[in-house]
Amino acid sequence: MDVDAVFYTDHSGKVTSNPLLDQLPSYQSLLYRRKSSNGGTKRRASSRSQLGSSGSMKLSTVNRQDERQKGQTLQRPIRELAKTINEKRTYKKQLDEACELSSWGQWRQNTRRCLRRMKDEARGFLNSLKLWRGDIHLIEGMFGPGILSYFSFLRFLVMLNLVIFLIMFSFVMLPIIIAPHASVNITYSQNNGNVCSVYTSSARRGLVVFHEHFTDLLSGGGFLEETYLFYGYYKVDKIYFPQVTYNLPLAYLLATVAYLFLSLIWIVKRSATGFKRNLIQDEDRFQSFCNKIFAGWDFCITDKNAARLKRSSLLYELKTDLEEERIKQKIAERTRKERCRIYLIRLILNLFVIGVLAGCFYSIYLATIYSQEAQMNDVKRNSHIDLIIEYLPSIVITLANFITPLLFSIIINYEDYSPAFEIRFTLMRCVFMRLTSIGVLLFSLWSQITKCKEGTCICGYNHLLYSCWETRVGQEMYKLTVFDLIIIAAVTLFVEFPRKMIVKYCDFGLVRWWGQQEFAIPQNVLEIVYGQTICWIGTFYCPMLPAICTIKYFFIFYIKKVSLIKNCRPATRPFRASSSHFFFLGVLLIGLALACLPVTVSVAQISSSQACGPFVNYSTSWEVLPYTVAQLPNGVQTILYALSSEVFAVSFFVVTCLAMFYVIALAGAHKRVINQLREQLATEGRDKRFLIQKLCQAQGIPAVKSPLSKSQPLSRNRSSPSYHTSFSSNFSEGVFLAHSPPHSSTHV
Amino acid sequence: MGNKQTIFTDEQLDAYQDCTFFTRKEILRLHGRYHELAPHIVPMDYTNEPDCKVPLALIVNMPELKENPFRNRIVESFSEDGLGNLSFNEFVDMFSVLSEMAPRELKAIYAFKIYDFNVDNYLCKEDLEKTLNRLTKEDLTPEEVDLVCDKAIEEADLDGDNKLSFADFENMISRAPDFLR
Numbered sequence: 068m069d070v071d072a073v074f075y076t077d078h079s080g081k082v083t084s085n086p087l088l089d090q091l092p093s094y095q096s097l098l099y100r101r102k103s104s105n106g107g108t109k110r111r112a113s114s115r116s117q118l119g120s121s122g123s124m125k126l127s128t129v130n131r132q133d134e135r136q137k138g139q140t141l142q143r144p145i146r147e148l149a150k151t152i153n154e155k156r157t158y159k160k161q162l163d164e165a166c167e168l169s170s171w172g173q174w175r176q177n178t179r180r181c182l183r184r185m186k187d188e189a190r191g192f193l194n195s196l197k198l199w200r201g202d203i204h205l206i207e208g209m210f211g212p213g214i215l216s217y218f219s220f221l222r223f224l225v226m227l228n229l230v231i232f233l234i235m236f237s238f239v240m241l242p243i244i245i246a247p248h249a250s251v252n253i254t255y256s257q258n259n260g261n262v263c264s265v266y267t268s269s270a271r272r273g274l275v276v277f278h279e280h281f282t283d284l285l286s287g288g289g290f291l292e293e294t295y296l297f298y299g300y301y302k303v304d305k306i307y308f309p310q311v312t313y314n315l316p317l318a319y320l321l322a323t324v325a326y327l328f329l330s331l332i333w334i335v336k337r338s339a340t341g342f343k344r345n346l347i348q349d350e351d352r353f354q355s356f357c358n359k360i361f362a363g364w365d366f367c368i369t370d371k372n373a374a375r376l377k378r379s380s381l382l383y384e385l386k387t388d389l390e391e392e393r394i395k396q397k398i399a400e401r402t403r404k405e406r407c408r409i410y411l412i413r414l415i416l417n418l419f420v421i422g423v424l425a426g427c428f429y430s431i432y433l434a435t436i437y438s439q440e441a442q443m444n445d446v447k448r449n450s451h452i453d454l455i456i457e458y459l460p461s462i463v464i465t466l467a468n469f470i471t472p473l474l475f476s477i478i479i480n481y482e483d484y485s486p487a488f489e490i491r492f493t494l495m496r497c498v499f500m501r502l503t504s505i506g507v508l509l510f511s512l513w514s515q516i517t518k519c520k521e522g523t524c525i526c527g528y529n530h531l532l533y534s535c536w537e538t539r540v541g542q543e544m545y546k547l548t549v550f551d552l553i554i555i556a557a558v559t560l561f562v563e564f565p566r567k568m569i570v571k572y573c574d575f576g577l578v579r580w581w582g583q584q585e586f587a588i589p590q591n592v593l594e595i596v597y598g599q600t601i602c603w604i605g606t607f608y609c610p611m612l613p614a615i616c617t618i619k620y621f622f623i624f625y626i627k628k629v630s631l632i633k634n635c636r637p638a639t640r641p642f643r644a645s646s647s648h649f650f651f652l653g654v655l656l657i658g659l660a661l662a663c664l665p666v667t668v669s670v671a672q673i674s675s676s677q678a679c680g681p682f683v684n685y686s687t688s689w690e691v692l693p694y695t696v697a698q699l700p701n702g703v704q705t706i707l708y709a710l711s712s713e714v715f716a717v718s719f720f721v722v723t724c725l726a727m728f729y730v731i732a733l734a735g736a737h738k739r740v741i742n743q744l745r746e747q748l749a750t751e752g753r754d755k756r757f758l759i760q761k762l763c764q765a766q767g768i769p770a771v772k773s774p775l776s777k778s779q780p781l782s783r784n785r786s787s788p789s790y791h792t793s794f795s796s797n798f799s800e801g802v803f804l805a806h807s808p809p810h811s812s813t814h815v
Numbered sequence: 816m817g818n819k820q821t822i823f824t825d826e827q828l829d830a831y832q833d834c835t836f837f838t839r840k841e842i843l844r845l846h847g848r849y850h851e852l853a854p855h856i857v858p859m860d861y862t863n864e865p866d867c868k869v870p871l872a873l874i875v876n877m878p879e880l881k882e883n884p885f886r887n888r889i890v891e892s893f894s895e896d897g898l899g900n901l902s903f904n905e906f907v908d909m910f911s912v913l914s915e916m917a918p919r920e921l922k923a924i925y926a927f928k929i930y931d932f933n934v935d936n937y938l939c940k941e942d943l944e945k946t947l948n949r950l951t952k953e954d955l956t957p958e959e960v961d962l963v964c965d966k967a968i969e970e971a972d973l974d975g976d977n978k979l980s981f982a983d984f985e986n987m988i989s990r991a992p993d994f995l996r
Contacts, residue, residue, distance in 0.1 A: 152904040155834040180833070187838060356967040358991040360946055361930065361984075366883060366913065374882035382951045389959060392966075745973060752974025 198222055202628060210373070210586070210631065217588050218624065220651045224599055225620045227333060231326045231606060232613035238322040239610055240295055242306050242313050252307040256683035263526035263677035266299075266534050282450055285549060286457045287542035287609075296545070298608045299538035299679035316681040316691045320670070323607050327663055330603065334659065338652035359384055376636075387486055394485050413482050423474060424500060427467040428507045434463040435511040443532050460511075460543070461550040464504045468597075472497045472590060494589050498654055501597045502661045505547075505604065509665045512540060513673065527674025527686075535679040537608045540669075544605030544612065551598050552619045559630045567634045586635040592651055595623070596658045603662035607670070822846055824862050835911035842907065849906050852877065861903065869906070871899030884949040885929055889913075892928040923988045927981050938979035940964050 194200065199222055207215040246253050283289030293300055306313040363381050401409075438459040455462070475496045479489045516536045519529045528536050602616040671689045675682035682688045696707050709715060820843060823831075831842045850857045853869045871890055880886040890899040893909040901909065911917060912925050928934075932942045943964040947955070955963070971979050971987040979987075 152831075152834050152908045156830050159830070159833060184832065184838075191838065356963055357971050357987050360943065360950065360963070360967055361926065361988060362991045364884065364950060371882055378884075378950065378952055382954050385951065385955065385959075385963060389962065748973045749975045752976060755974075756976065 198225065199624065202624075206628065206631065213588060214586055214631065216648055216651065217591060218628070220592065221595060221620060221624050221627075223337065224595060225617055225624070227330060228599075228602060228613045228617040228620065230329065231602075232611070232617060234326050234329070235322055235606060235610045235613065238318045238325075239301065239315070242315065242318070243301070243303055246303070246306045249308070251309070254304045254307075255302050256304045256681060263530045264683070265530070266678035278450065282454055285454060285546075287545040287549075292538060292542075296609060296611050297538040297541045298610070299535040301610075301681045302679065302683075303681065304684065314691075314695060316685070316688075317695050319681050320688060320691055323666065323670070326606065326613075327603065327659070327666070330659055331656075334652055334655055338649060338656075356385075356388065359388070391485055391487065398485070409483055416478050416482055420475065420478060420496065423471065424503075427471065427500070427504065431460060431463050431467065431504055431507045432511040435460045435508055436515060439512070439515045458546060458550055460508055461547050464508065464547075465550070465554055467504060468501055471500050494650075497589070497593055498596075498657065501593050502600060502658055505597070505600055506661060506665065508543070508547075509540075509604070512543060513669075516540075517673070526677055528676065530677070533676070535676050537676055537680055541605060541608030541612075544601055545609055545615070547601050548598065548605070548612065548615060548619060551594075551601070552622065555594065555623055556626055559626050559634075563630055563634045586631055589650075591627070592654065595620070596651075596654050599655065600658035600662045603659060604665050607666050822859060822861050827861070827864075831907060835907055836914050836916040837907070837911060845907055845910060846903065848877075849903055857903070866902065868900040868902045871901075874899070874901060874906075884952075885946075888929045888932065892925060897934075919989065920985075923985050924981075926988065927984050936981065938984060940968065940978065943967055 199218075203215060203218050203222070206218055279289060283291055287296070291297070295301075301315065301319065303315045306315065359381065363384070365377055438456055441456045472493070475493050479493050482489075484492065516528050516533050516539070517524060519525075519531075524530070533539055598616065598619065602612055605612045669688070671687060674686055675688045677683055682691060685691050685694065696704060699707070822843065823846075828839050828842060831837065832839060835842070837845065846861070849869065850859060852873045856867050856869060858865050858867070871887070871894075874880065874890050875886040880889065883889065887899065889909065890901060891897060893905050893912075894901050895905065912921055927938070930938055930942060930946050932945045933939070944960055947960055947963060968977060968979065971983050973983050973986065974980065
């Protein structure tokens, strides 16, 4: 059989005419990308081998043409081609032989190869340097990508805090530390002698009892108060180095702005990939069946239990999706009366939630006021009770944050939403609760600080009680951080370990229902975002707080890891790694936005304390900036004033809005084009099938005249297209049919 | 580098480095694992390119593949004879594509082959049903399996022939956020 006769080429060398699908250029280009000699299974051995040999012959012509094109257009690395290794090696040999490169070309190719190898090795080396790489691999293997994303988020925060600390250290602390040793002149902030500058610190003097050190460590007062830890210690105004005058207040302010900005950029950069993908397509579509079936299995799982869990979680997800479909049906079929009833219930429950939140916030406010007043009264009761009073706001916040999620998860059951929306909505409520509670704490602190007996305060703040109010705020933030760490450690030790012991050794019904601890990712993420928000707010008042937070997250990593491995079983409700990336960084951004607000208000609005800190000579902390600008040369001044004027701000805002609208319009246009193309593809598919039908019918007619009349009844049956059978069977027919009359009327 | 190894010639190692995503060390380690699977079949010295194949049954017992529900299909799609007996080249090829450095397009091509149980270059409904049953170990009822497969085809099929061609599959997988694992 002369197989070549199957392919009719016109003089241009392109394959035309025989319209069976396998010979279409689109399919051929697919073949080129796949192994050409795919070993046959029984059914298609014959046709496959024919296709194989003819295919490979076709391939070799296409190959050479394409090679030339490839050599000109892009140098795709060989290893990215979808061929077997043997083919790749022969292809490589072909390439090497075909290209008669000059020695310059050879050298360039060799250097490119060497550079690529060096890049690979460097990447491998950098990967091995990553913090906690081994631990995270272990966790990934045992618990899957959802929990892995939590731990890599934790690692990211450790890095972020370290960088923030380095910024504050190198710009604020380092000059102060170096200055005495470099024997340069230092000017300190002036104590102008008025009543506002009297600093009544609560630092202990004289003989100090040992356990008071411990109390001080926990409360940030006492011996810790006048250290680098808090704002109040930075009294330096200017340092006169040989070449440059170092303006410390300016550096302090700019370092604050810098770390907030840096955090923003780093988080946005990190979330950029996930965000892009989410913007382009509907999210709903891909929490969907195809994603689960084809991409659902984690090919990295090696542990039998993990495999079993993955299987059951996939099963659970599929069942949930089917359930969601059913619920969507149900919702669509709701009558008007039912809808009204449900909206009423939702309204009542939402009001209830708002009431609960308001109650929590009010109790935080009361606790803060009580705690501050008790500390100010200076009545030393039992040191333990004192400590509890100092920690009262933290305790109340933690309690509120513990109770409200339970409450919300009970309430949401009555609101009759779809399961996915339920999860998201509860999470949103919890996020709001956690982050706003810090805001309420700060607000109540400030209301205390700016409240004076005489109505309006002389110094802008209550100088009698809070001669150095920034240090007090710093101490509160410090206490919150320490308490957070203590609570996390305590909950792990005193709740999770006993729970595991009880579940393991006592086997009655209630205990089994309670079950083993699940690692609830959203709640854990909220915990660390809460800690990070405190760090962002507190760094202005307590410059060493990022270092403390780095150490805190370091410990939290190990605590959580041990707890995870020893106590927890993976969640039955799996948390998808892909969307969780976006969720973590989204919540972190909300935390950052919420942290910027208090810092901005306190820097710009509230008078800085006159008794301590670098901003003694200025009315507010922000004022150092205009003051410094006024001392710059005139040209620079006018530029800076122009930049900060309203004209510039308004025009910048307008331009940004225009850019945003343009980009949104572009995205919308792209979506429309994609939909149109999709419809076009569907239409093309239908056209193809229609044409093939017609052609097969037409080919069926001249086959009557062909000498191979035996194939005739078969051809008539085969010509009715049932396109659920493989095309290769049609192809074998086509070979027989087209073989005899090379210039038949079917040849177009 | 360190000690001179005698398993491969330098030229062979270069070729492997260019054709796969592995470094020299990783290729030597892979050879060690390959040898461990069947020490009596696999020679230590590969300089003259011996032609030996490790049978399917030994490969699917590797710890990396043991728990994978598609292990048979994976090994079969990388073997030249379609039965799952891998020579060392195919072994390295398989792990190269499965490694994290392989690009998404390459993985998509092989994923299509793996899920195509009847090897007809289309993912028809039976292929999807088999995939789903392997994933869930037949814990879904047949109606549920039917419904899920229908919905999956509905979502991904672009040219309307009720099965997924490679173009459909690639288009869908390029937007599936979980694929790279």
